[in-house]
Amino acid sequence: MSKPSSPRSRLLACGLAAVIAVSAVAAPFTAPFTASASASASAPTAAAGVPPLQKALNDLVRKDGFPGALATVHKSGGEARYYTAGVGNLRTRSKVPVDGRVRIASNTKMYTATVVLQLVGEGKVELDAPIERYLPKLVRGKAGDGRRITVRQILQHTSGLPDYDEALFADFDGFLRKYWRPREVVGLALKRKALFKPGKGWGYSNTNYILAGMVVERVTGRPVGREITERVIERAGLRDTYWPRARDRSIRGPHPRGYFATKPSGPWADVTRFDPSSGWAAGQLIGTPGDLNRFMLALLNGELLEPAQLAEMKKTVAAPGSDTVGGGRYGLGLATFRLSCGGFAWTHGGNAPGYTTRNAVTKDGRAAAVAVTALPVTLAGAKNVEKALDTALCE
Numbered sequence: 001m002s003k004p005s006s007p008r009s010r011l012l013a014c015g016l017a018a019v020i021a022v023s024a025v026a027a028p029f030t031a032p033f034t035a036s037a038s039a040s041a042s043a044p045t046a047a048a049g050v051p052p053l054q055k056a057l058n059d060l061v062r063k064d065g066f067p068g069a070l071a072t073v074h075k076s077g078g079e080a081r082y083y084t085a086g087v088g089n090l091r092t093r094s095k096v097p098v099d100g101r102v103r104i105a106s107n108t109k110m111y112t113a114t115v116v117l118q119l120v121g122e123g124k125v126e127l128d129a130p131i132e133r134y135l136p137k138l139v140r141g142k143a144g145d146g147r148r149i150t151v152r153q154i155l156q157h158t159s160g161l162p163d164y165d166e167a168l169f170a171d172f173d174g175f176l177r178k179y180w181r182p183r184e185v186v187g188l189a190l191k192r193k194a195l196f197k198p199g200k201g202w203g204y205s206n207t208n209y210i211l212a213g214m215v216v217e218r219v220t221g222r223p224v225g226r227e228i229t230e231r232v233i234e235r236a237g238l239r240d241t242y243w244p245r246a247r248d249r250s251i252r253g254p255h256p257r258g259y260f261a262t263k264p265s266g267p268w269a270d271v272t273r274f275d276p277s278s279g280w281a282a283g284q285l286i287g288t289p290g291d292l293n294r295f296m297l298a299l300l301n302g303e304l305l306e307p308a309q310l311a312e313m314k315k316t317v318a319a320p321g322s323d324t325v326g327g328g329r330y331g332l333g334l335a336t337f338r339l340s341c342g343g344f345a346w347t348h349g350g351n352a353p354g355y356t357t358r359n360a361v362t363k364d365g366r367a368a369a370v371a372v373t374a375l376p377v378t379l380a381g382a383k384n385v386e387k388a389l390d391t392a393l394c395e
Contacts, residue, residue, distance in 0.1 A: 051395065053391050053395055054085070056391045057085035060372055060388060063384075064377075066373060067086055067090055068085065068096040068373040069084065070096050070097075070098070070100060071371070071388065072288070072293055073367070073368045080293075084098055088255075096256045096373075097254035101240055102255060102258070102288070102289075102371045103276060103352040103354060104285050104350050104355075105285075105352035105355065107349065108282060108285040109281075110333045111232050112212050112213055112228065113332050114313075114333070115231050117305055117309040117313055124220075129150060130149060131146045131151055131154060141190055142193050143189055149161070150198070151212075151215065152312075154211050156317060159208055160197055160203065161189060161194065161208055161211075164185045165206060167191075168188070178278075185210055185278055186210055186214075202319045204319075206279070224280075236299075240287055240288040240291045242286055249275050250273055258270070258352075258373050259271065260353050260354055261377050274353060276352070279352065289369035297365065313334050316329035316330055316334075335349075343363070345360035345366075345393060354375075356374070358385050360389060368392035
């Protein structure tokens with residue numbers, strides 16, 4: 001699953017050889033509605049005028065061409081507000097489901113990092129130990145050496161290990177259909193040249209988090225999906241987030257369709273159903289914008305990690321070229337997002353065929369998540385998704 005924090009050109013990595021121009025889809029104004037964070041959502045209520053975030057979502061559809069958009073905002077007092085724009089299905093023109101499920105892609109890295117750090121707190125993993133200790137003889141060759149790469153470095157993207165995504169996207173249709181095992185995608189990465197020597201640079205690579213998931217499985221003796229489910233999803237009370245079963249190409253529950261433009265000027269291809277196994281511990285999870293907010297609030301409030309491990313997670317390094325984490329810093333599965341209203345929020349984000357998510361939480365407890373139902377097809381569109389997130393937190 002592609003990067004929340006890579007250079008702009010890499011945002012279009014999933015099979016896009018060039019910036020694609022698409023015609024906008026008309027989107028009627030959809031009013032937000034509010035609900036207590038602990039109460040079930042009620043029917044939409046009329047709003048006086050168009051709120052700034054609603055306008056931002058409408059523009060993502062009308063001007064940037066995304067088929068649909070949805071967002072959930074949690075205020076610091078606990079109130080939740082929900083927004084939608086566009087359509088959830090281009091064929092039927094049905095509405096975007098309020099707080100519908102999407103593929104949250106690289107946001108999965110935050111969940112995986114949380115589990116690894118829990119194991120650190122339990123004394124089962126050492127952050128500065130080489131991954132060779134947990135994955136003997138797996139990482140060798142020109143891509144890197146597991147004897148010289150630490151657990152901290154794979155979580156921080158300072159390992160120098162190359163990504164495997166370009167090899168996948170060379171056969172985009174095949175990539176969507178195939179069930180990938182973790183060792184297969186790691187094998188693709190190990191055929192490539194190292195980005196830099198361990199600890200001597202920063203480079204976002206999904207390979208790092210496949211290895212992190214393998215460390216979890218080696219240490220616990222259990223599937224990483226089960227560990228994430230029990231240690232994070234259930235503990236944080238996330239009712240709409242789940243780890244897909246092996247070879248499950250569907251999205252369960254209410255969800256907008258996801259789309260992808262395969263060539264300049266379209267048309268849109270429906271890629272809602274595909275096998276997410278290539279993302280695995282780096283990008284397999286499915287969830288809602290609301291659950292992304294709940295997870296990040298629980299994480300930053302110290303409900304999932306002990307203070308020492310949360311402090312390690314928040315130790316950031318410079319991440320050159322990482323425009324989408326505004327400020328260019330990355331911790332252990334957590335990044336920074338500079339706000340137009342001052343200061344920064346903690347963030348990650350994710351891209352998968354059919355869906356883009358951007359999400360963040362502030363120090364005072366404001367949380368927002370924005371999703372659109374396609375990968376950005378213009379550089380401006382990618383930037384405007386981030387602007388919508390900023391609007392959600394600063395309006």
